[in-house]
Structures are given as C-alpha cells and as structure tokens.
Amino acid sequence: MTFPENGLFPAEISGVDTRKRKRPPTNHIRERKKQRVVSSITDTMEVIYRDLFDLVNYTAPDHGTAPPLRHLEGQPQEVSNSFTALTDLLLDDLSDSAHKNVVSELVGAYWTSVHASGFNFRPVGAEGTPTRSDSEAVVSGNHERAGMLMSRFMKTTDPKVRYYSAFALAVVWSRYWRLAQECGWKTVAVLLHSPRFRDFARAANLTRWRELMKLVRANVMSIQLLGSFNTHWYAALSDAIPDTDEVLTELERIDYEGHYHHWRVPNDPNSREAEEHDKAFEVGDHTRIGRDGKAFAVDPRLKDGAFNIAQPCGACGKTSGECRCNLENWSPARVELIGTSGRGTGVRALQSFKAGEIIGEYVGELISNDQPEEENDVYVLWGHKNSPATDCYSTTSYHYGNWTRFVNHACDPNCTIDHVARRGKILSVYRITKDIPMFEEITTNYGIGYFLGRGLKCLCDAETHLHPDM
Numbered sequence: 001m002t003f004p005e006n007g008l009f010p011a012e013i014s015g016v017d018t019r020k021r022k023r024p025p026t027n028h029i030r031e032r033k034k035q036r037v038v039s040s041i042t043d044t045m046e047v048i049y050r051d052l053f054d055l056v057n058y059t060a061p062d063h064g065t066a067p068p069l070r071h072l073e074g075q076p077q078e079v080s081n082s083f084t085a086l087t088d089l090l091l092d093d094l095s096d097s098a099h100k101n102v103v104s105e106l107v108g109a110y111w112t113s114v115h116a117s118g119f120n121f122r123p124v125g126a127e128g129t130p131t132r133s134d135s136e137a138v139v140s141g142n143h144e145r146a147g148m149l150m151s152r153f154m155k156t157t158d159p160k161v162r163y164y165s166a167f168a169l170a171v172v173w174s175r176y177w178r179l180a181q182e183c184g185w186k187t188v189a190v191l192l193h194s195p196r197f198r199d200f201a202r203a204a205n206l207t208r209w210r211e212l213m214k215l216v217r218a219n220v221m222s223i224q225l226l227g228s229f230n231t232h233w234y235a236a237l238s239d240a241i242p243d244t245d246e247v248l249t250e251l252e253r254i255d256y257e258g259h260y261h262h263w264r265v266p267n268d269p270n271s272r273e274a275e276e277h278d279k280a281f282e283v284g285d286h287t288r289i290g291r292d293g294k295a296f297a298v299d300p301r302l303k304d305g306a307f308n309i310a311q312p313c314g315a316c317g318k319t320s321g322e323c324r325c326n327l328e329n330w331s332p333a334r335v336e337l338i339g340t341s342g343r344g345t346g347v348r349a350l351q352s353f354k355a356g357e358i359i360g361e362y363v364g365e366l367i368s369n370d371q372p373e374e375e376n377d378v379y380v381l382w383g384h385k386n387s388p389a390t391d392c393y394s395t396t397s398y399h400y401g402n403w404t405r406f407v408n409h410a411c412d413p414n415c416t417i418d419h420v421a422r423r424g425k426i427l428s429v430y431r432i433t434k435d436i437p438m439f440e441e442i443t444t445n446y447g448i449g450y451f452l453g454r455g456l457k458c459l460c461d462a463e464t465h466l467h468p469d470m
C-alpha cells in the first residue's frame with residue numbers, strides 16, 4: 001500500500017481524491033504556490049503566537065493559573081494504559097529521565113489532538129501493548145510501520161478506516177517526536193498549548209508542516225522565552241527540566257518588569273558584545289523633561305492647537321484633527337529585541353503590521369535643540385527650529401527610553417517617525433509605512449547625514465543605499 005505525500009488521509013475519509021493527479025505545475029507556478037504556503041505558514045505562526053500570548057497572559061478567576069491540558073483525563077483506562085506504555089518506551093531512549101513530565105504533556109496534547117480529530121476509536125486492550133521495534137518505528141519516522149503499531153491501539157469495524165486513521169495518528173505522533181528531537185522538549189511543550197498548533201500537527205499537508213517547522217526551528221529561543229513567562233506551567237517545567245533557566249540566562253536582559261520585549265534574543269553571537277552606552281541605559285515608558293529634569297520649566301511638547309502642527313492620530317482611525325486617544329488606548333505592539341549582524345540590537349515584529357499603524361512612542365529625555373554635548377549622540381531624535389512640532393526640543397534615549405531606541409536604519413525602511421497630537425501635546429511615534437509580516441525587522445530611515453557625518457557604513461540589506469558613500 002502506498003501513501004500520498006501531501007494527503008495522508010485517503011479519499012474515502014477526507015473526501016478529496018488525492019489519486020487523481022493533475023499535470024505537475026511549471027517551476028513558475030510551483031514557486032508561486034510555495035510563496036503562498038510560506039506566507040500562510042507565517043500567518044499560522046502568528047496565530048500560534050497569539051494563542052500563546054493569550055495563554056501567557058491568562059489568569060483564571062478562581063485559581064489564578066492557566067488551564068491545564070486535558071491529557072488523558074476521562075479517557076478509557078485501556079487508552080491511557082496503551083499510550084503510557086508507548087510513552088515509557090519512547091522515554092527509554094532518553095537518558096535524562098527529567099524529561100518525563102514534558103513527555104507526559106506531549107502525550108496528553110497528542111491525545112487531545114487525536115481525540116479532536118473526530119475518528120471514533122476504541123481501544124483494543126492487551127493487543128495494544130507496544131514493543132521496542134514499535135517505538136523505533138515511531139522515532140525513525142517510519143510512518144507505515146508506526147501506523148501498524150497505532151492500529152493495534154484501536155478498533156473500528158472498517159479495517160480500511162482503521163488502517164488509514166492509525167497511519168494518520170502515527171504521523172502526528174512522529175511529527176511531535178521529531179519536533180522534540182530537533183527543537184527540544186521545552187519548545188514542544190510551549191507549542192502544544194496552542195490549539196492551532198495541534199490542528200496543524202494533525203493536518204495532512206506535509207509541505208505546510210515542513211514550512212512551519214522551519215519557522216519553529218528559526219524561532220526556538222523566542223518561543224521558549226515566551227513560554228517561560230507562563231508561571232503556571234513554567235513552575236512545572238522547572239521541576240521537570242533542570243535546565244529550564246538556561247534559556248533565560250542565554251539571553252541578555254534589559255531590565256524592565258521582566259517583560260519579554262526587553263530580553264535580547266541573540267541571532268548572531270558576535271552581536272552580544274554590549275556597547276558601552278547600553279550598560280548605563282534604563283528602559284522605561286516615561287519621557288523625562290530634560291537632563292536631570294532641568295532643561296525646561298514646562299513640558300515643551302505642550303502646544304496650543306497641537307493638531308494643527310502634528311500629524312493626525314492614526315491609532316484610533318481618526319484622519320484629521322486631534323483625537324481623544326490616550327497612549328494607554330494603544331494596544332502594545334508585539335515586538336522583540338534581536339541581535340543583528342554588525343548593527344547591534346534591532347527590533348523585529350512578532351505579529352504582522354499594516355501600513356499606517358502606530359506601534360510605539362519614541363520616549364527619552366527631552367533636551368534643548370542646541371545642547372552641544374549631544375552632537376554625537378546616536379540616540380537623538382533631532383527637533384528642528386523650522387518644525388513647529390519640535391521647534392525647541394530634541395528627544396534622546398541615550399540614558400532612558402524604551403524598545404523604540406533599538407530600531408535600526410534601513411535604506412528601504414518599513415517604519416517612520418511621525419508627530420501626532422494628543423490632548424494638546426505633541427508625541428513622537430513610530431508609524432508603519434508598509435505592510436510587514438511577522439518576524440520582519442522594523443526599520444526606519446535615519447537620513448543620509450547620520451551615516452556620512454559619522455563615517456559609518458550602512459549594513460542594511462538594501463541592494464542600493466540611499467547614498468553611494470553610505
């Protein structure tokens with residue numbers, strides 16, 4: 001018996017006849033199809049992240065903890081026995097017995113997926129006891145062999161349904177297993193909390209699964225970091241896996257309420273050499289009025305009729321005039337700090353953004369426009385005497401700021417600084433200028449002068465730079 005690569009469920013079950021093959025697509029069409037798969041996988045990853053964010057932020061009203069996975073609760077004894085037996089066998093291959101709890105989570109989530117797939121399985125009982133060669137089949141990804149194993153765990157009246165559905169289950173199991181081998185137990189445990197991820201694991205499309213795995217592999221550290229902030233099962237993980245803290249110690253923490261945004265995920269090992277100025281830097285969301293609070297008697301951003309001189313607010317959808325938004329109305333942009341090659345720390349999106357969206361306020365110390373010691377400051381957002389919005393002040397995030405100070409320059413950027421009006425006050429904000437997918441770096445245009453003035457080489461990946469000497 002043979003199995004279709006991209007349609008593991010036979011026509012009789014899935015309703016799609018995968019045997020009627022069309023002419024293979026040309027390279028061009030294939031490429032376009034692949035592009036579509038990749039972007040839809042990115043969308044899926046985003047939903048997975050959203051699921052995880054919800055979980056991380058979840059507080060149950062009664063017990064103050066995240067909801068437990070359903071595991072094998074309420075399943076017939078024989079089912080849990082069979083799966084526990086298989087788990088134990090698989091665990092034998094792990095020298096570190098501390099992984100046991102996570103594997104149990106895995107089995108639980110696996111069973112949840114299986115159960116939700118809607119097939120009506122019933123356990124076979126003693127016949128379902130797995131053997132060592134069964135577990136080897138699962139681990140080595142021998143789906144056909146593993147399918148036979150799985151078929152012993154259940155009985156249905158129709159042998160075809162039994163065989164194919166067992167095969168499908170084996171595929172799901174071996175996907176989880178492989179993922180655990182490649183990306184670690186913690187990643188699996190984090191991802192399995194996402195219903196969307198579990199849907200994906202049992203979907204029949206192998207290409208999409210592979211693309212998703214590529215993304216997972218590339219983002220293991222971010223996924224684990226995010227998961228680490230769910231205190232409920234983080235505690236369980238700490239008990240189960242002694243090296244849970246390793247993920248966090250591998251990251252450089254920028255101290256601010258332990259928020260994941262402010263951990264630096266190293267992409268490039270060389271980028272971890274912290275620059276001198278970072279050491280003195282504090283992250284906060286409040287702008288200080290001048291160095292040591294002395295430069296201005298009153299907040300220089302307060303302007304009469306501010307909306308006449310600043311861009312209208314894009315956050316609330318109002319396109320003209322001053323809106324009634326508070327900054328607190330803005331939902332925080334999901335971004336994280338990353339190490340880059342040669343450009344220090346950067347910021348990347350953990351969600352897709354649409355052109356026009358405001359993603360954050362550039363905060364820091366307000367200094368007068370002519371403070372000479374700031375001339376070489378790499379973090380100054382210069383005001384201009386000809387600009388009514390910022391005619392008497394500049395903003396520097398050299399000592400104080402938030403994640404926006406880490407936005408790097410690109411010659412073909414996706415973000416810009418705008419000045420918007422809020423209740424008579426001018427605020428400097430980052431606004432997205434073109435739609436960007438999740439995981440893309442957020443960049444802005446510093447201006448040619450920034451690079452030429454410092455003799456700095458632009459290391460952005462644009463084919464042509466804004467100036468030949470950059």
Ligand SMILES: C[S@@+](CC[C@H](N)C(=O)[O-])C[C@H]1O[C@@H](n2cnc3c(N)ncnc32)[C@H](O)[C@@H]1O
Pocket residue numbers: 342343344345346378379405406407408409410457458459460
């Ligand atoms: C406002 S900071 C951005 C955050 C900075 N990467 C960091 O780690 O603190 C500006 C500095 O980042 C670096 N940088 C940003 N964009 C760059 C680019 N396209 N090419 C080279 N260096 C860049 C330069 O060192 C620049 O002075």
